[in-house]
Amino acid sequence: MQELTFETMFAVFQEMFGAGLFWAMVIAALVVTMAYLYVLIRDRAVSWRKFLWAQLSMPVGAVVAVIFVQRITHSQFRDLGGPIDWLVLLGVAALGAVGAAILVYTVESLIWRRSHDEVS
Template sequence: MQEMTLETMIAVLEEIFGTGLFWSMVAAAALVTAAYLYVLVRDRAMSMRKFLFAQLSMPFGAVAAVLFVLQVTHSSLADIGGPVDAALLLGVAVAGAIGTAILVYTAQSLVRRP
């Protein structure tokens, strides 16, 4: 891998997760993002109550994302080899936390109108 391109990253992620699972996750992320943007435009304001509940769900999303990646890659926490692995798992946790907050806020807003 001489240079890091978008095509290279897609190929690596397809290899890690499998083609079907990877593109399913991309489609789910696009769907949730579109729904979130719809909710923001529709409501024209953020509900702080819904936002608080979304923030409280973030730790669960972080743990779930790390466990998901460990399960898919057939790894365990004992396989962490150094600071790069720890930083990668921290990045996965942060992405899972943010994604869960967006998902929870969007789901609340779609179920309960303002």
């Protein structure tokens, strides 16, 4: 490979998931991020109670992300062959964990009333 540019990476991800799923995921990620920023600005503080639940969801997000990637690429854990493979796997898991945490926190914040959180 001569160069690895953003344009190439963009094309690669579109190819990887198919155009429909790729754009659905991009939009979902944008919506969740916007909603997350919205609740942070609205509440003007991080609710640690909600954050606890968000943290508990992280392992689930990590596992789901890894299984998702393995399913699309006909791969299994036994295919990991060297340190770089473990780094890629951990990267996928980390992305899944962070994504799940943000998602859970945002959903909690949108559903639970802010007052409810203050009372508890």
